Amino acid sequence: MPDYVLEVQNLDKIYGEGETAFSALKNLSFTVKRGEFILIVGSSGSGKSTLLNMIGLLDKPTRGTVIIDGVNTSVLNDNQLSSFRNSKLGFIFQFSNLLSDLTVLENVVLPRKIQGTMSGAMEEGKNLLKTVGLEDQMNKFANKISGGQAQRVAITRALINKPAIVLADEPTGNLDSVSAETTIQLLKSLNRKLHQTFIVVTHDRPQFGDVDKVITIKDGRIVEGELEVA
Amino acid sequence: MDYRAQIGIRFITRRKGSLIAASLAVAIAILVVQVNSVIFQGLYDAIVRDQINYRFGHVYITRQEDYITKSDFVLVNWLERIPYVQAAAPRLDSVAQINSTVNGQLIKDYQVPIIGVDPVLDKEASTIFTTVGQGEFVSFRNSIVLGALVARDLGNPQIGDTVKLKFKDRYGNDVLKRFTIVGITQTAGSVGLDNSAIINIDTLRDVIERPHESGAILVRLNDPSKAEDVKQLFLSAFPSNSDKFKAQTIEESAETTLRGFRSGIALINLVGYFGMMSSAFAVVTIQMMQVTSKTREIGIMRAIGSKRKDILLVFIFQGMVIGAIGAGLGTVLGIGYTVYAKETHMTFQGSLPLEVHYNWASIIQTDIMAFVLAVIASIYPAYKATKLEPVEAMRYA
Ligand SMILES: Nc1ncnc2c1ncn2[C@@H]1O[C@H](COP(=O)(O)OP(=O)(O)O)[C@@H](O)[C@H]1O
Ligand SMILES: [Mg+2]
Numbered sequence: 001m002p003d004y005v006l007e008v009q010n011l012d013k014i015y016g017e018g019e020t021a022f023s024a025l026k027n028l029s030f031t032v033k034r035g036e037f038i039l040i041v042g043s044s045g046s047g048k049s050t051l052l053n054m055i056g057l058l059d060k061p062t063r064g065t066v067i068i069d070g071v072n073t074s075v076l077n078d079n080q081l082s083s084f085r086n087s088k089l090g091f092i093f094q095f096s097n098l099l100s101d102l103t104v105l106e107n108v109v110l111p112r113k114i115q116g117t118m119s120g121a122m123e124e125g126k127n128l129l130k131t132v133g134l135e136d137q138m139n140k141f142a143n144k145i146s147g148g149q150a151q152r153v154a155i156t157r158a159l160i161n162k163p164a165i166v167l168a169d170e171p172t173g174n175l176d177s178v179s180a181e182t183t184i185q186l187l188k189s190l191n192r193k194l195h196q197t198f199i200v201v202t203h204d205r206p207q208f209g210d211v212d213k214v215i216t217i218k219d220g221r222i223v224e225g226e227l228e229v230a
Numbered sequence: 231m232d233y234r235a236q237i238g239i240r241f242i243t244r245r246k247g248s249l250i251a252a253s254l255a256v257a258i259a260i261l262v263v264q265v266n267s268v269i270f271q272g273l274y275d276a277i278v279r280d281q282i283n284y285r286f287g288h289v290y291i292t293r294q295e296d297y298i299t300k301s302d303f304v305l306v307n308w309l310e311r312i313p314y315v316q317a318a319a320p321r322l323d324s325v326a327q328i329n330s331t332v333n334g335q336l337i338k339d340y341q342v343p344i345i346g347v348d349p350v351l352d353k354e355a356s357t358i359f360t361t362v363g364q365g366e367f368v369s370f371r372n373s374i375v376l377g378a379l380v381a382r383d384l385g386n387p388q389i390g391d392t393v394k395l396k397f398k399d400r401y402g403n404d405v406l407k408r409f410t411i412v413g414i415t416q417t418a419g420s421v422g423l424d425n426s427a428i429i430n431i432d433t434l435r436d437v438i439e440r441p442h443e444s445g446a447i448l449v450r451l452n453d454p455s456k457a458e459d460v461k462q463l464f465l466s467a468f469p470s471n472s473d474k475f476k477a478q479t480i481e482e483s484a485e486t487t488l489r490g491f492r493s494g495i496a497l498i499n500l501v502g503y504f505g506m507m508s509s510a511f512a513v514v515t516i517q518m519m520q521v522t523s524k525t526r527e528i529g530i531m532r533a534i535g536s537k538r539k540d541i542l543l544v545f546i547f548q549g550m551v552i553g554a555i556g557a558g559l560g561t562v563l564g565i566g567y568t569v570y571a572k573e574t575h576m577t578f579q580g581s582l583p584l585e586v587h588y589n590w591a592s593i594i595q596t597d598i599m600a601f602v603l604a605v606i607a608s609i610y611p612a613y614k615a616t617k618l619e620p621v622e623a624m625r626y627a
Contacts, residue, residue: 058533059621079537086535093624099527101240113233114535157534 004067005164005197006032006055011064013050013220024050025061026220032165032213035195037188041205042217048201049169051217055199056089056167057081069164086114090158092168097154100143104134104153107142111161121160128156132186148179155186159196168200172207184208234540237531238547241524248516249552255512256556256600257563263502263596264564268571270498272584274491279585281484283357284423287318287448288457290483291464294474297322297443305447306351312463314456317354320444322346322431327396328380342380343426344395346434346445355450361423363416365389371433374409377424381414389413395427399439407437454480506600510607513552517545517611528615529623538616545615549608553601561597 013025024047032038040048053059055066057073066073068088076084090111091097098107105125112121129135132152137145142153151171158166168187172180184207191198202208216223242249282288291305292298298305302320309318324346329339345358349369353359359367368375374393381387389411397405415423435441451457457479464477481488521528528541565588570576572586 053621056533058624059619079539082532082535082537085533091533093530097530099237099530101237101244101527106236110233110531111534114531114540 003033004031005034005036005069006199007065007067008055009065009067011051011054011066012062013047013054013059014062024220025054028064028220028222030215030222032197032199034164034197035191036197036212037191037208038197038199039205039208039211039214040199040201040217041203041214042223046217047220048217050220052167052169052199052201055165056091057085086111087161088164090161090163090166092151092154092158092166092171094170094173097157098142098150100141103139103141104145105129105138107153108138108157108160111157115161125156125160128159129153132156146179148175148182151175151179151183152186155183155190159190159194163196165197165199168198170201170203172202172204180204181207232543234543235547238544239551241520241527241544242548242551245520245523248520249555252513252516252552252604253556253559255509255516256553256604257560259502259505259509260557260560260596260600261563261567262505263499264560264593265567266498266502267589267592268568268576268586269578269584270495271589272571272576272586273578273582274488274495275585275587276578276582277487277491278480278484280582281487282450282454282480284361285448286478286480286483287355288451288454288480289449289460289464290478290480291447291449292445292476292478294476296474297440297445298447298475299443300468300473301442302348302444302447305444308467309447309449309460309464312460314451314453314460316450316452317351318447318449319348319351319355320431320447321352322434322440322443322445324397324434324438326427328384328427329394340383342377344397344434345423345426345428346431347428348431355448358423358428361415362413365411365413367413368428368430369412371430372407372409373412373430375413375415375428376411377426378415379424380427381411387411397434397437399437401439405437407433506603509556509600510603513549513604513607514610516552517549517608518614520548521545521611521615524615525618525623528618529620529625532618532620532623541616541618542612545608545612546605549605549612550601552608553604556604557597557601560600561593564593564596 008031009029011025011028012023015022015024028051040051042048050059054061055068057066068084071084073081073084098104099110102110105122108125108129109118109121112118112125126135126138129138132155134149134152134156137149142150145153154171171187172183175183184204187198187200188208190196200208205214298320306318306320309315324344325341326344327339328342347356347358347368349367353367362375363378365375374395376384376387376393384393387393391411392408393411394406394408397407399405409429431444435443449460451460461477461479465475468475531541568586568588571584575583576586577583
């Protein structure tokens with residue numbers, strides 16, 4: 001088993017070309033160990049989502065490498081990237097994460113369906129929904145539940161394939177303070193119970209309390225001085 | 231169920247507006263094709279039916295550019311020994327100047343086609359006798375049945391009135407003969423019987439000086455599919471070098487009438503195919519809208535591991551749902567119309583009863599074509615969906 005679940009090396013991301021070229025990430029490097037809870041903070045437009053998209057293999061860096069679970073992802077083709085996202089990564093986005101034409105449970109088990117490993121998935125999905133307190137909502141269509149509930153469903157879906165890393169981009173950005181608090185506590189407890197690695201972009205640094213590492217981004221660079229290590 | 235099928239079906243069935251619009255487009259195209267087929271194929275078949283019944287039989291025997299001089303008795307007897315042959319009858323055609331006097335007054339004087347029939351044999355081989363609406367069919371030697379239009383033009387003479395006909399015999403001499411009206415046809419549809427008059431074939435033979443000759447022998451079969459066999463049997467029994475007989479199946483004898491009609495049908499079918507093409511464009515448009523409105527969903531699916539191919543399949547399945555529902559609905563509507571046409575004995579221009587068939591082969595063919603077109607129409611939108619990059623798709627929050 002590799003030492004690091006994630007290694008980011010000399011990452012550059014330039015949007016556009018020529019005159020309009022904009023450097024959103026500049027030579028970023030850092031590592032994450034298995035089971036860590038990482039926060040990425042920084043002001044709006046600093047490059048947090050861009051970074052998360054690179055780690056999440058949703059977009060390709062201009063330069064540099066992202067190594068997940070020991071695999072250099074820059075060598076993967078489009079189909080391999082899809083499979084890799086499916087098995088190694090879990091995603092929680094800020095806004096409606098779910099397919100509104102599927103029920104809560106169908107959304108949760110969708111990564112397993114995509115993977116073609118449905119045996120036992122329904123039971124696992126139901127159990128996970130129970131842990132997040134949504135077992136009574138599982139047959140509702142996803143657009144019929146509240147925003148806070150939807151985020152908890154998204155968390156459940158992110159976990160169903162037991163990914164190496166769960167990535168969350170401002171998961172509480174769209175929630176009221178009570179739901180936000182619930183979501184944050186849920187993420188932290190899942191990290192402790194399942195030793196699940198989380199990388200979370202947030203504006204609510206204080207709400208998270210103790211974490212393993214906080215990466216502060218400013219104008220596409222890691223602000224070295226403000227790197228907190230627990 | 232395959233998850234791509236499941237999501238495709240959910241996407242479209244939970245968007246009632248799009249589903250209804252797209253499947254209606256498909257259904258209406260099918261309905262157009264069906265209605266065209268009922269009316270125009272029905273008309274075509276009706277004309278073929280009337281041509282068989284009144285004019286040509288299933289096999290029509292003539293002599294190249296001449297009258298048949300061999301005894302019709304011999305020919306009919308020979309033909310009726312063939313098991314497929316139900317009956318055969320001679321015909322002799324001519325023209326005559328006709329006039330009628332009503333209350334001692336000369337009404338009209340003009341030329342009409344005259345059909346000479348054998349009163350007994352013709353009733354077996356043809357249904358021309360059923361077109362008599364008033365009175366009865368020709369029987370005795372000087373009886374005449376007037377076509378409805380002829381009777382009208384003559385000022386509506388009554389049964390029992392007399393008409394005088396002026397023929398030209400084979401030498402060009404005028405021959406006058408007086409006939410007693412025994413019947414008047416009701417509209418007989420496509421073959422122009424209403425413009426003609428029917429008399430006894432032997433009378434006609436006498437007046438035009440062609441005793442024992444016939445213009446044609448029409449042969450009615452109990453198995454119409456054997457027309458070609460009967461034709462060949464006849465031609466080999468009466469080889470053409472001595473008798474110069476010509477035998478034609480209905481397809482051949484009615485060719486001139488039907489040729490124009492066939493190109494008309496081809497044109498009408500083209501209209502149907504244009505309808506199909508427009509429905510395909512409607513499906514393309516609706517599918518494009520569908521892809522646009524599902525951009526975020528596509529992004530989510532890509533993020534959690536769906537490949538481009540999977541996204542393609544989602545929208546192809548969506549197209550299959552549209553095609554299947556559209557084809558189903560179109561078939562129901564089309565068959566509904568066909569049943570209506572059949573049950574109400576739909577006629578063309580109020581006179582010609584359409585020959586309406588349930589043409590299952592064509593219905594199924596149209597359905598398959600509509601379904602396949604709906605799927606093909608989904609390929610481009612589906613392909614567009616695969617081109618969405620996950621990160622682009624996610625931006626539309
Ligand atoms: N697709 C893109 N094309 C051009 N510029 C982009 C694109 N995506 C993001 N940016 C720019 O990159 C910078 C970082 O954006 P982002 O990563 O979304 O910031 P954050 O998530 O920290 O608010 C911003 O200035 C933004 O305008
Ligand atoms: Mg952001």
